[in-house]
Amino acid sequence: MNQKPKAAQHGAVRAPEESFSFEDFSEDAPASSGSPAEAAPSGTWAKLATALRLGLGLALVIGTSVSVAYSVRHYALTSPRFSIQEVNLIGGKRVSPQQAQEQAGVVLGSNVFALDTALAERKLLENPWISEARVTRDLPRSLRVEIKERDAAALAVFSDRMYLVTAQGEPFKELVAGDPADFPLITGVSVEGLSRDRAREIDRVKVGLEVLEQYSRVPLSKTQPAQEVHLADSGDVVLTAGKEAITFELGKDAFRRKLLMGEQVVGEMRRKGRSPGIVFLDNQAHPERVVVRMR
Numbered sequence: 001m002n003q004k005p006k007a008a009q010h011g012a013v014r015a016p017e018e019s020f021s022f023e024d025f026s027e028d029a030p031a032s033s034g035s036p037a038e039a040a041p042s043g044t045w046a047k048l049a050t051a052l053r054l055g056l057g058l059a060l061v062i063g064t065s066v067s068v069a070y071s072v073r074h075y076a077l078t079s080p081r082f083s084i085q086e087v088n089l090i091g092g093k094r095v096s097p098q099q100a101q102e103q104a105g106v107v108l109g110s111n112v113f114a115l116d117t118a119l120a121e122r123k124l125l126e127n128p129w130i131s132e133a134r135v136t137r138d139l140p141r142s143l144r145v146e147i148k149e150r151d152a153a154a155l156a157v158f159s160d161r162m163y164l165v166t167a168q169g170e171p172f173k174e175l176v177a178g179d180p181a182d183f184p185l186i187t188g189v190s191v192e193g194l195s196r197d198r199a200r201e202i203d204r205v206k207v208g209l210e211v212l213e214q215y216s217r218v219p220l221s222k223t224q225p226a227q228e229v230h231l232a233d234s235g236d237v238v239l240t241a242g243k244e245a246i247t248f249e250l251g252k253d254a255f256r257r258k259l260l261m262g263e264q265v266v267g268e269m270r271r272k273g274r275s276p277g278i279v280f281l282d283n284q285a286h287p288e289r290v291v292v293r294m295r
Contacts (some may be wrong), residue, residue: 026151054247082112085141093149094129100145103127104135112137120145128173154212156186156205158194184212188231204231211237214256220263244275251282258282265290 012277027239087106089097101108104120117135124133124147132148143196150172152164164179165173171194175181185207193201207227215221225243231237237255248262258281269276280291 020033025229082140083109084112084115084143085109085143088138088145090144090146091148095127095147095149097145099127100124100147104145106143112141112143115143152180153181153209154186155181155183156189158189158191161191165205165209167209169202169209171205185210185228186231187228188233207231207237211239211250211255215239215241215259218255218259218263220266224266240272246276247278249278249280249282251284254287258287261290265292269294 039112084106085108086106087097087101087108089095089100092100095103101112102234103126104124106115106120115137119138120135121133123132123183124145129149130147131150134146134181136144136145150166152173153167154165155162155175156165157163158171162175162185163171164175164183165171165185166217173179186205188205188208189201193204208231212226213231215226221241224244226239226241227245227265228240229237230240232264235252237250237252239259240246241248246266248259262281264280265279266276277295278293280293283289283291
């Protein structure tokens with residue numbers, strides 16, 4: 001006869017039932033991770049490797065570029081293809097191409113790239129006739145030199161030295177042999193005046209130039225060209241004209257009106273067969289009056 005199992009006695013402990021599977025211990029199961037310091041993330045090493053490759057590539061490019069640039073520079077500075085064969089001068093009237101070449105320090109046959117163009121321009125400006133200068137390379141074998149020259153309007157006598165002056169009254173060159181000298185003289189200015197107050201002295205020269213300009217528009221100037229304009233310390237101006245040295249005392253202002261009056265007086269004297277020596281046109285109280293001193 002079958003016996004029934006005995007009931008669990010009071011106080012007995014039954015172990016819990018557990019089931020296990022070999023899948024729980026598979027080799028593909030993730031291992032427990034250690035501390036962060038034990039293993040660096042694999043992405044960091046990849047980034048470092050990429051940066052290293054970029055750095056090496058950049059260094060290679062720079063090195064190659066420097067090498068190529070050096071080779072090109074060496075070729076440009078040594079190749080006969082770039083030796084200077086001619087200098088083309090633009091704007092020269094008193095300065096010849098040969099003079100400009102020598103002034104700029106250009107040696108034919110030298111390398112066109114080795115020339116310091118800025119230095120050449122500064123050397124050209126040392127010539128008092130040259131007010132502006134520009135030197136450019138006209139590859140492969142030429143230089144282009146462009147200059148602007150000063151124009152002389154008169155000769156000013158500063159103390160006992162004569163200077164060519166521009167139309168703006170600026171003395172730019174002391175007169176030497178070979179310079180143009182067929183200009184009327186402006187006298188009454190001084191080197192001391194230039195040193196003491198240059199602007200004032202140049203303004204005085206401008207007054208002399210204005211008188212010469214106004215007189216050149218008077219028909220009398222064609223037969224009696226201006227010889228000298230004297231600037232007195234008082235501000236009065238005296239013009240001497242023609243081979244007969246007719247003197248016009250012009251005072252301080254209204255030069256054109258006075259010169260026209262002087263021309264009429266000289267014409268009347270000539271028709272009467274007389275030769276005027278000094279024509280006084282500086283009567284401030286009665287500007288319409290003219291006094292003539294005959295020779």
